[in-house]
Amino acid sequence: MVDTEYVVKKLLSLGADEVSVIYVEREMKQSRFSNSKIDIILNYQENSLSLFLSKGKKTFFTTIRNFNKLESHLEDFVKILNKMPENKDFVGLNTKKQSYRSHEPDGVLMNMDDLNYFSKRAIEGAQEKGAKRVAGVIYHFIESISLSTNYNNAMDKNTGLFFSVRAFNENGFPGQSAFHTSDHKMLDDYDPYFVGEEAADYASLMGTPKEGKEGKYDVLFHPLCFGSLISYSAPMASAYNVETGMSFFTDTLGKKIGSDELNLYDDPTMESGVGFRLFDDEGTETKKVPIIEKGEVKTYLHNFSTASRQKTETTGNAGIINPQPWQPVMGNGRRSFDDMIGDMKKGLFIVNTWYTRFQDYRNGDFSTIPRDGIFLVENGEIVESWKGIRISDNLPRIFSAIKEVSLERMQVKWWDEVMPSLIPYVWVENVNITKAR
């Protein structure tokens, strides 16, 4: 355990002007499985001390993990700081005294770490629904964070479980499902067994897919799939990325970039998700931040420096260099997924996607590759499954073409593609589908 308050005082006494010190103790366990068997159990123990120091406009970041010579390290860091060039964009840390919400990690989940059991449940659930092969991963973590700056001290402890299951049918075609939670009660509905079942249901529906056909289609996105698009979009709302000009959010503040149905928040206050954060890297208390409401861009994500430069308030999203979203949440609609798909005359239902890449960050031109369940819907029924297609479109156009979002939302997180988020099913009109020729 490192005393962050002491480290701040020491660094200030050595000559730093402002300091942010974050000490993290984390133990993460992981079970990986494939071909319906556990491949390996992994365990990661990490103790890290992340330091940000400034003197005037001079700034310096470092992280250390071995604390035996902490005192002499601190002296060295201030010497390095004194030699730094100036960061003209740096304004300062948040000077305002914060009062943090109270937060208690889920006590049941803290002790719920038999990942072998969870993996077996996921495999059994998928097999029960006919999966021939099952792969996936289950993570459990416990972490404690203490932060001190010149102006604030904060502590938090959190725990969570996140997992994804990919099931393959007898023809080798997959379905996927994924979930995250920091609340054990949610496992009543999202036990790994049920997540395995959902993945296998999609795999079963895939049967032997046909080659997809190019064209413009209405697409009903599964939360996992739209969560992926949101996970690429939300970081672009960072004021730093906007200032750089590498974002389709550039010059959109107060403007409409989506339909009335699109409401997008960054909500690290949602305690049921593993993206929960009590405070940001500058010690600012986090809050629910409206990024887009009724299609209109309401705010960018700010730290203290970007907010000061743009004459607004920090949103509690530091990253001291680059503000970041913690846990994207989309607003929900009025009707269920079943009602929505029942109303679809002709379109596609897509479960997941990956490899989203942009040919034009500024305007949002991109493509992404649907996977793990692509279904042609006609007159409200799934009539066949597809493979080999790509969405080649533009993100603001997709946001503007959102026809409806569902009543139900899912907490999804998958690999590095989908951030911990809460997302509904989303119906988008006239999505451009291409394929290899």
Place this chain on the structure above:
Amino acid sequence: MDIERFLMDIEKHARYGEIRIMRLKRNMLIIKNGVISGIESTDETGFAVRVLDRNFSFFSTSNLDESNLKKTVDRAIKTAKSLDKREIKLSEEDIIKDSWDVSETQKIDDFPLEEKVSHLIDIDKNLDSIGVPIRMQFLRDKITEIEYMNTEGTRINGRLPSIFYYYFIGVIENGNFEQGSQEFGRSGGYEALKEWNLIDTTIEEAKKLKKIALGKKINEGKMDLIVGPEVSGIVAHESCGHPMESDRIMGREAAQAGESFVKQNMIGERIGSDKVNVVDDPTIEHSFGYYKYDFEGVKARKRYLYKNGKINEFLMNREFAGMLGQKSNAAARSSEWDKEPIVRMSTTYIEPGDYNLDEMLEDIKYGIFMNSFTEWNIDDIRFNEKYVGREAYLIENGEIKDPVKRPVLEITTTGFYSAVDAVSRDLKFFAGTCGKGDPMQGVDVWMGGPFVRLRGIYMR
């Protein structure tokens, strides 16, 4: 740290074990539109132990106290012995005792921060002076020190310094936006900056982007195509290197990066024309993906993945080589101390042929020359892929003509390699960070190739 005692404990209780102590020293510098937005230095050492008994366990820790390490090793042994039994037979490999190093002409530890900053500021000023409004640069040096030991007696110490540079620029011409980015990487010291000639390279790129921003889209249809080394490199990496990774082929990556269109029994099957040879080689000196021994202590060697247009050799670690009854070809890598070793590429490239670019151009009546790419992606079995041209031109009657805006090649892996009818003598490498694994591991790689000509390709 009494590592030998830990290894003896593992040997006593389990079938196999290995310990890795890895020190990573990194310095990073970010410059955004002329402003130094971040300077970061880290120096961290971590401990990882992997044990095989009834199954594998992998434990890592940054707490290097003797008592914690002992506890970590004990837990790894206990876990590996308590899991359901899985049939695992590691390939038999030589016992190695060696140490290796990559030389630095301008040592990273001696290279002053002021010089790094002034070099990047110079690049930024030059770009600004010709009207480039969006300018991001990232420079990182890294020294990786690895101490590897296993219960079979292998003991290896390695030291790998490397430099990485990345730029992203955007231009706006008559309201048309165009973006360009490139990664540069090399193992060794700061002599890399001189080799890369970044001021001229970035200026040249910006000037090209300004022309391309005013280029026209092509009329879609079938035509001939020449791709440059940057494009042939990404194709080699995505549609040969990845599908030839044995862990994908055997399903271990199924839930994340996916599987492969290549199956275990496809060695010798035709994948393209006999002009196609794709290699992965970790032993190229000063390459970004260089290593002398992999992270299972196996000596690195050159691998022909596709040979004369046929599937030739998978990338293998000891687990999958053992499963296939072969020797490992040293493809196990870990990006950091707290990551398990998995099957990875190093430097993957299409092998040069015997043409020159002019010969390849001369009998093309109408086609596209795609020298570099921007957006790209590929499906999770590595079969359906897309490459959008960044620097690209029309070819008419054997001559390179006007720039064309973002031509799209959307093709299958076999479609690409089967259409290859000529490969140039050139060979150029480009750096990249290859992502795979869960948690994600980004490893340093090179990818490259010559100019490659394809006949009768659908472009849009």
